[in-house]
């Protein structure tokens with residue numbers, strides 16, 4: 001029941017920088033834990049920035065001061081038969097009906113980051129972070145082989161057939177310290 005509304009799937013794609021082998025992994029989630037500090041330690045002003053950072057720098061790690069550092073993504077490449085540097089990207093494969101986001105207000109040493117982060121009441125468009133389905137995937141999910149999507153979803157499609165726009169439903173605020 002809960003998962004029907006709150007669960008989504010993220011797909012992470014890694015490409016071996018040496019031979020171009022592509023590996024994808026799927027992971028289900030029920031909320032996204034968003035960073036609210038930039039790599040330079042500046043706090044973000046809007047949830048858009050938090051989400052953009054989540055998707056573009058999800059390989060970053062935080063040290064005990066909460067400073068974020070980029071680390072080189074690696075792939076255990078089946079063709080090169082060893083670990084190799086990779087490029088990495090993450091997108092929603094299946095966006096949830098109801099998206100829960102959590103702002104990461106505590107750094108690794110337990111210090112609270114008391115900055116304000118703006119968010120829209122309506123019209124948070126996350127289409128940009130949703131993977132464009134391939135024709136084969138659409139047919140697999142659809143369970144049919146007829147061409148019910150018309151011009152959308154053709155092999156090599158570059159157009160997103162749907163828009164994923166979220167409106168604010170509720171907020172939970174935590175006060176005080178850990």
Ligand SMILES: [Zn+2]
Nearest residue numbers: 016019077080
């Ligand atoms: Zn390789």
